[in-house]
Amino acid sequence: MKIVTKITEVREEIKKWKKEGFSVGFVPTMGYLHEGHKSLMTAARANNDKVVVSIFVNPMQFGPTEDLANYPRDLERDSLLCEDAGVDMIFHPEAEEMYDIGFCSYVDMNGLTKELCGKSRPVHFRGVCTVVNKLFHIVQPDRAYFGEKDAQQLAVIKRMVLDLNMDLEIIGCPIVREADGLAKSSRNTYLTKEEREQAVILSKSVALAKELFTDGERKAAVIIEKMTQLIETMPLAKIDYIQVVDTRTIEPLDMIETEALVALAVQFGKARLIDNITLR
C-alpha cells in the first residue's frame, strides 16, 4: 500500500492503473478511521480492481467555531486499518496541497442544504462539495463510497454528480454501530464516560421513530415530539435538530406518504453527534 501526499503522485499512479484497464473505487474520509470507514473500504474492495482512500481533514467544511483544530488524527493507526482492508493507496495531502494560494473556485448547492446539518452548519456543504469535487478530479474513480450515517451528505453528493454530469457511481453503505447502538464516529472520542453512556439515546430515538412508523404513525410532528421527549430524559443531551424530510430533496415533510428520512443532531459536551433512519 502506498501513502501519497502530492496530487501529481496520485495522478501518475492512477494513469498507470487506467492504462492497465483497472477500475478504481474511492473512499473519501477525514481519518481517525473506525469500522464504519472500513465497511466502505470493504465494499470498494469487493467491486473494484484498485481502492484509494483519502484522509484529509478539510478546513473548508468547518465553521469558525467548530472543531477543526481538535479533530482527532492518527495516520499510523489509520494506515494499519487501510492495509488490513486491502487498500492500494492512501492520499493524505496537506491543506496547502489542496488549497493553493489564491484559491477561489467553489462548488455550492442551492437545494438540499437548507435543512438538517445545512441549517446549523451554513458553510459545511459548500466545503464538502468543493473538496469532493476536487478529490474526484484527482482520483478519477469509477465508484465512490459514502456512509448513510451522513445521510444529507450522501443525498447532496448524489445530486451534485447528477447535476454536473460526473462520470462515476455513488454508492451508499449502511451505518455501522457500536454494540449498544451508538453510530460509530471519529467524534465519539470526545465523549466523557457519562456522555458516552447517555449518547446511546440517539440510536434509541431512531429506533423509536421506526417503531412509531411501523405502528402506523405518519405525522412528522408526533414522531419528532416523542423522540424529543425521549432524548430529553438524558440531562447531558442538547438537541440541535430532529427533522423528518424527503429522502431525495431534504425538504421537511408534515406527513410521511411512502418514505422519509428522520435525522437528528445532538450535542453531548464537545461532541456533536448525528444519526438517522429511513422509514419506508
Ligand code: AMP
Ligand atoms: P468522515 O471521516 O467522518 O468524514 O467519514 C468518511 C465517510 O465514512 C463518510 O462517507 C461517512 O458517512 C462514513 N462513515 C462515518 N461513520 C460511519 C458509520 N458509523 N457507518 C458507516 N459509514 C460511516
